[in-house]
Amino acid sequence: DAMVIQNPRYQVTQFGKPVTLSCSQTLNHNVMYWYQQKSSQAPKLLFHYYDKDFNNEADTPDNFQSRRPNTSFCFLDIRSPGLGDAAMYLCATSRDLTSTDTQYFGPGTRLTVL
Amino acid sequence: AQKVTQAQTEISVVEKEDVTLDCVYETRDTTYYLFWYKQPPSGELVFLIRRNSFDEQNEISGRYSWNFQKSTSSFNFTITASQVVDSAVYFCALSEASDDKIIFGKGTRLHILP
Numbered sequence: 584d585a586m587v588i589q590n591p592r593y594q595v596t597q598f599g600k601p602v603t604l605s606c607s608q609t610l611n612h613n614v615m616y617w618y619q620q621k622s623s624q625a626p627k628l629l630f631h632y633y634d635k636d637f638n639n640e641a642d643t644p645d646n647f648q649s650r651r652p653n654t655s656f657c658f659l660d661i662r663s664p665g666l667g668d669a670a671m672y673l674c675a676t677s678r679d680l681t682s683t684d685t686q687y688f689g690p691g692t693r694l695t696v697l
Numbered sequence: 698a699q700k701v702t703q704a705q706t707e708i709s710v711v712e713k714e715d716v717t718l719d720c721v722y723e724t725r726d727t728t729y730y731l732f733w734y735k736q737p738p739s740g741e742l743v744f745l746i747r748r749n750s751f752d753e754q755n756e757i758s759g760r761y762s763w764n765f766q767k768s769t770s771s772f773n774f775t776i777t778a779s780q781v782v783d784s785a786v787y788f789c790a791l792s793e794a795s796d797d798k799i800i801f802g803k804g805t806r807l808h809i810l811p
Contacts, residue, residue, distance in 0.1 A: 623804075623806075624803070625801035625803050626788075626801055628798060628799075638797075671740055673740075675742075680797035685747045686744070688734070688741055688742035688744070689741065690739065690740060690741040691740040691742075693740065
């Protein structure tokens with residue numbers, strides 16, 4: 584009974600070829616987050632949506648975009664992937680902002696850039 | 698500024714031994730939240746516990762226990778009678794009530810040897 588679902592689990596793309604990662608949730612949570620996690624590092628927050636309000640981290644490259652068409656779905660678009668964008672991408676949700684609620688993570692999508 | 702330090706990069710213990718993972722945090726807020734997450738080799742981040750700054754009561758859940766001490770700004774995690782399935786990277790994290798972000802430590806990679 585997965586609550587935060589990420590598809591695909593593994594994604595291979597070519598250098599410069601746009602790629603979209605998908606996240607869906609069955610929890611009806613207000614907040615959805617996208618994190619990038621490189622090997623042996625902690626997850627790094629890219630951005631989050633509180634309902635339809637988008638909040639971008641200051642150091643997130645413009646190459647990364649996100650869409651949230653409805654409560655359940657959130658997409659991460661990488662417009663021109665570089666080799667340095669190869670990483671695990673984690674989606675998370677919380678009922679409210681983290682200061683008052685817990686984030687629950689999906690299984691992640693491991694992105695390979697050739 | 699908030700900061701989470703997990704000084705132990707990697708730990709190896711033999712199955713059935715007890716092991717403690719250390720976490721030290723820094724924050725200027727009086728209201729904050731501490732978390733532990735487990736990341737097995739499959740990649741998903743599994744929520745283990747959330748503790749708020751006003752609740753210093755230690756918690757036990759099966760073989761897992763947590764020791765929260767505000768006096769030393771520590772939130773340590775102990776696994777009793779470790780099992781091979783406990784092998785994972787464990788992240789300690791902090792969120793301040795004044796912020797909507799969760800700051801992760803760098804993680805401790807735990808190897809349970811059969």
